Amino acid sequence: MSTPSVSLSVTALLVASVSLGLTSAKAVGAQATSSVPNAASPVPILLVPDRVFDGTAQREGVVVLVDSGRVTAIGPRASVTVPGNTRVVALPGTTLMPGLIDLHSHVLLHPYNEVAWDDQVLREAWGERVARATVHLSRTLDAGFTTLRDLGTEGAGSGDVGLRSALEKGVIRGPRLIVAEQAIVMRGSYAPRGFAPEVRVPVAAEEAGNTSELVAAVRGQIARGADVIKVYADYRWGPNGSAAPAFTIEELQAAVAITNSSGRPVIAHASTAEGMRRATLAGVQTIEHGDGGTAEVFALMKERGVVLVPTVAAGHAIAQYGGWQPGVTAEPARVRAKRASLRAALDAGVTIANGSDVGVFAHGDNARELEILVEYGMTPLQALTAATSIAARVLGLERTIGTVTPGAAADLVLVQGNPSTDISAIRNVQLVLQRGAVVYTAPR
Ligand SMILES: [Zn+2]
Numbered sequence: 001m002s003t004p005s006v007s008l009s010v011t012a013l014l015v016a017s018v019s020l021g022l023t024s025a026k027a028v029g030a031q032a033t034s035s036v037p038n039a040a041s042p043v044p045i046l047l048v049p050d051r052v053f054d055g056t057a058q059r060e061g062v063v064v065l066v067d068s069g070r071v072t073a074i075g076p077r078a079s080v081t082v083p084g085n086t087r088v089v090a091l092p093g094t095t096l097m098p099g100l101i102d103l104h105s106h107v108l109l110h111p112y113n114e115v116a117w118d119d120q121v122l123r124e125a126w127g128e129r130v131a132r133a134t135v136h137l138s139r140t141l142d143a144g145f146t147t148l149r150d151l152g153t154e155g156a157g158s159g160d161v162g163l164r165s166a167l168e169k170g171v172i173r174g175p176r177l178i179v180a181e182q183a184i185v186m187r188g189s190y191a192p193r194g195f196a197p198e199v200r201v202p203v204a205a206e207e208a209g210n211t212s213e214l215v216a217a218v219r220g221q222i223a224r225g226a227d228v229i230k231v232y233a234d235y236r237w238g239p240n241g242s243a244a245p246a247f248t249i250e251e252l253q254a255a256v257a258i259t260n261s262s263g264r265p266v267i268a269h270a271s272t273a274e275g276m277r278r279a280t281l282a283g284v285q286t287i288e289h290g291d292g293g294t295a296e297v298f299a300l301m302k303e304r305g306v307v308l309v310p311t312v313a314a315g316h317a318i319a320q321y322g323g324w325q326p327g328v329t330a331e332p333a334r335v336r337a338k339r340a341s342l343r344a345a346l347d348a349g350v351t352i353a354n355g356s357d358v359g360v361f362a363h364g365d366n367a368r369e370l371e372i373l374v375e376y377g378m379t380p381l382q383a384l385t386a387a388t389s390i391a392a393r394v395l396g397l398e399r400t401i402g403t404v405t406p407g408a409a410a411d412l413v414l415v416q417g418n419p420s421t422d423i424s425a426i427r428n429v430q431l432v433l434q435r436g437a438v439v440y441t442a443p444r
Contacts, residue, residue, distance in 0.1 A: 044068075044086040045436070048077070049096040049414055055389035055403035058381070058420050064096055066410040069436035074404055091414055094430055097384065098402050099146025099175070099411035101391035102366045103309050104288055104355030107133040107140075107148065107163065107177075108156040111361050113321045118192045121155040121204045129156045133163055137174025139364030142440045144413035144429045147176040147391075147401055149355070151230050151267060151288065152183035155204030161225035173439065176411070178395060180267065181226040182206040184217045184255070186246035189237040205232070211254045214247070218258045229259045231284075233268040234275030243292070245275045252282035273297045280306045286353065286394060291315070291334075293341045298348035307351045307394055310342055312376060313369040314357035342376045352378070353394050354387035367427050380423040410436035 044067035052059045052074065065073040065080050073080045082088075108129050109120060120129070140148060153159045160179035166172045183190075187209035195201050206221070208214040218229050233252065238244030247255075252268070259266045265285035270276040272292045279287055280300050286307045293301075293308075301308060319332045331339075345352060356369035370383045378386070392402025400409045412433040417425030432440035 046088045048090040049094040053097045066436050071408045094414045096414050098388045100387045101147040103149040105148040105150045106359030107136045108153045109359035134172045136363035143364045145366050146411040149178040151180045178227045180230040181221045183230045185232045189235045230267045233270040233279040234272045243272050249278045256283040298345045301350050309355035311357040312372040314360045317361040353391045374423045
């Protein structure tokens with residue numbers, strides 16, 4: 001399939017789904033949108049929703065004052081002193097929340113059912129990939145996700161570092177970006193693979209073959225601008241392409257020691273119980289995926305305070321690319337196993353933070369992860385907390401984002417409906433504020 005026609009049809013689909021998704025909210029929001037100030041408005045804004053989810057709990061009958069890029073007050077209307085020039089934005093039927101956080105994105109990838117991962121890595125120029133990423137970032141912001149932790153450029157070098165700079169300088173629009181630069185993988189374990197042994201194929205990550213290479217990779221990535229270091233504790237290099245542990249505990253410990261001494265955390269991709277165990281014992285901050293987690297390894301994670309980022313949406317999407325029709329055809333074994341492993345993590349009391357692996361599926365559709373987390377047994381409030389205060393704590397930004405409290409950055413989203421009873425309400429985005437400026441309003 002040719003890439004240009006695919007991208008056009010995807011654009012058309014997204015535009016269609018955005019207008020469809022907003023139809024129900026239109027009538028309710030219409031009267032208030034006229035009072036919504038534009039992005040450049042320097043005036044304070046008083047937001048009057050029906051309710052506020054503040055990052056940990058739901059509060060009724062409160063208003064939120066935003067001034068100079070920050071939340072300056074939250075409380076009952078009568079208790080909030082409002083400056084004379086304040087614009088009042090009353091949106092009946094809405095819930096105000098902190099801007100949502102997705103801790104596992106790949107803005108330099110797009111859905112694998114459009115273009116296979118191998119072809120994105122081998123056939124799309126970096127220029128195209130970065131151009132696509134700017135569109136992805138914009139769609140993400142419009143979906144109410146104001147912070148992404150992007151975990152690996154997958155063959156696009158330091159592209160994420162440049163995107164982060166462009167966002168910080170206001171050259172492009174999009175969420176705050178915390179970047180990992182390239183993932184670090186054990187030499188010979190990663191992809192693209194399956195070519196003749198004589199053919200040299202570039203690997204879509206940074207390879208390390210021993211401890212000194214691993215340490216050098218960490219130091220090099222930090223020098224180039226990585227905010228976090230991502231290592232693959234396991235990958236599909238086992239018999240018949242099965243996942244198997246890659247680095248040893250000692251190697252992982254060396255990576256963690258160097259990374260932590262710089263004040264940064266190590267993030268581990270791990271889907272086998274042994275890979276998860278090694279990563280946990282080595283002192284990583286979060287484990288991504290965790291599909292093969294057992295009660296024992298989840299208990300260990302709980303004991304060591306390692307956070308799970310389950311990425312349930314990724315496997316769900318890949319199973320559908322393979323022909324699965326949820327609700328129509330039988331749930332594939334891998335999807336059933338993932339549901340069970342999330343249950344085991346919840347039962348063990350592991351802290352779960354929101355991260356979807358978006359890029360496997362469409363950017364701007366990040367809500368999918370939260371919907372599936374709820375389908376798999378979390379309450380809507382647990383899922384919302386995982387995407388706000390818990391995710392912010394993982395990033396060390398809990399005073400700035402993921403919370404609606406005085407002093408926090410005014411990265412906020414208003415959605416139609418009540419996501420604490422229907423998580424899919426987070427799709428009905430009415431208004432997005434970033435550092436106090438309105439950056440998205442639902443089309444009328
Ligand atoms: Zn990923």
